[in-house]
Amino acid sequence: MKIAVLKELAEGELRVGATPETVKKFVALGASMAVEKGAGTGASIADSDYEDMGATTGSRAEIIKDADILLGVQGPEPASLKGIKKGAWLVASLNPFGERARVDEYAKLDIDALAMEFMPRITRAQSMDILSSQSNLSGYKAVILAAAEYGRAFPMMMTAAGTVSAAKCFVMGVGVAGLQSIATARRLGAQVSATDVRSATKEQIESLGAKPVFVESVEGIEGEGSGGYATEMSEEYQKAQAELVSSHIARQDIVITTALIPGRAAPRLISDAQIATMKAGSVIVDLAAEQGGNVEGAMPGETVQKHGVKIIGAQNMPATMAADSSALFARNLYNFLSAYWDEETKKPVLPDDDEVTLGIRLTKDGQVVNERLLASGD
Numbered sequence: 001m002k003i004a005v006l007k008e009l010a011e012g013e014l015r016v017g018a019t020p021e022t023v024k025k026f027v028a029l030g031a032s033m034a035v036e037k038g039a040g041t042g043a044s045i046a047d048s049d050y051e052d053m054g055a056t057t058g059s060r061a062e063i064i065k066d067a068d069i070l071l072g073v074q075g076p077e078p079a080s081l082k083g084i085k086k087g088a089w090l091v092a093s094l095n096p097f098g099e100r101a102r103v104d105e106y107a108k109l110d111i112d113a114l115a116m117e118f119m120p121r122i123t124r125a126q127s128m129d130i131l132s133s134q135s136n137l138s139g140y141k142a143v144i145l146a147a148a149e150y151g152r153a154f155p156m157m158m159t160a161a162g163t164v165s166a167a168k169c170f171v172m173g174v175g176v177a178g179l180q181s182i183a184t185a186r187r188l189g190a191q192v193s194a195t196d197v198r199s200a201t202k203e204q205i206e207s208l209g210a211k212p213v214f215v216e217s218v219e220g221i222e223g224e225g226s227g228g229y230a231t232e233m234s235e236e237y238q239k240a241q242a243e244l245v246s247s248h249i250a251r252q253d254i255v256i257t258t259a260l261i262p263g264r265a266a267p268r269l270i271s272d273a274q275i276a277t278m279k280a281g282s283v284i285v286d287l288a289a290e291q292g293g294n295v296e297g298a299m300p301g302e303t304v305q306k307h308g309v310k311i312i313g314a315q316n317m318p319a320t321m322a323a324d325s326s327a328l329f330a331r332n333l334y335n336f337l338s339a340y341w342d343e344e345t346k347k348p349v350l351p352d353d354d355e356v357t358l359g360i361r362l363t364k365d366g367q368v369v370n371e372r373l374l375a376s377g378d
């Protein structure tokens with residue numbers, strides 16, 4: 001069983017799908033490990049660090065040859081996988097909706113493409129969930145970026161020269177990223193409030209010492225919903241939410257938006273007219289900028305200024321913390337493969353009817369087989 005670790009070639013991608021720690025663990029399971037030269041550079045990992053743990057290093061062609069499993073962060077260009085063995089597994093974040101044509105190419109290569117972001121939200125798969133591990137870091141970094149761009153301090157400070165008041169921070173979307181944003185903003189001393197469409201988050205917001213701001217006139221999503229995800233809200237709800245946000249947002253210094261709906265464009269939560277009501281010098285960070293944006297005018301990878309308000313459009317935030325994000329991502333991949341490891345044959349086996357297999361497997365035997373992807377209309 002040969003596992004190959006790819007060097008990421010996508011622009012700005014500094015993460016890597018395996019670390020010396022996980023290489024060592026795979027070797028202990030009986031796998032032979034081959035790492036593409038320079039794969040760890042962006043995450044401050046040298047080739048020799050991998051070699052010390054028992055891996056060989058080489059060119060892409062060398063590591064791919066005879067590989068049974070390829071580990072990556074983003075999906076590689078199919079053309080770069082020339083020479084791959086039929087039936088090999090590709091385990092990475094494959095952006096199946098955004099890179100639909102690539103999925104067909106993976107099928108043509110006759111490899112099993114396994115999209116880690118399609119991991120079902122079930123208890124036993126928590127430790128394999130790349131969306132959670134990476135969102136957590138993004139939520140933290142969003143607040144750090146906002147603090148760096150904000151021309152004032154976050155905590156209240158009483159000094160001999162007078163008092164500096166605490167920043168008011170509003171977090172919209174309280175999933176994994178939003179919860180970490182709340183916690184980080186609180187640690188920095190801001191006064192924090194937060195909102196979501198899922199009523200279950202109210203308690204979580206309060207438990208972190210922040211104030212919940214919720215639409216009460218129209219019912220939101222009760223309980224955890226399907227797999228803990230949000231769905232698109234009714235027009236009536238959206239209208240009530242816009243009114244609530246309008247009155248609240250004008251008093252905020254920092255707004256962090258994280259709202260996502262799986263398989264859909266991100267919901268628009270803040271309009272240009274609402275931004276115009278905010279104080280000059282306020283900062284908005286849109287963590288959903290790459291998925292269409294929660295904030296009107298947000299551009300992925302750019303900071304734009306509107307009505308005196310800075311709008312930071314997030315782009316691949318985890319890559320800005322590549323050492324930590326790679327460590328967590330690599331553990332997610334290890335936790336997944338080791339959970340299905342067959343001791344006798346020393347390789348992982350995915351049962352066809354397993355909930356995880358059905359969730360993440362995009363291609364098999366030359367066909368696109370993923371129901372969620374096929375149901376999306378392509």
Ligand code: NAD
Nearest residue numbers: 121122126132173174175176196197228230258259260267
């Ligand atoms: P997400 O990234 O899909 O969305 C972020 C947040 O935006 C969610 O809380 C969502 O409700 C909210 N949102 C969507 N539309 C909105 C709108 N119009 N206005 C305001 N907020 C809106 O969510 P996530 O971070 O992946 O987490 C969703 C839930 O799944 C959480 O409860 C989390 O704990 C749970 N979860 C479970 C597992 C597991 O059991 N394996 C793994 C990860 C997450």
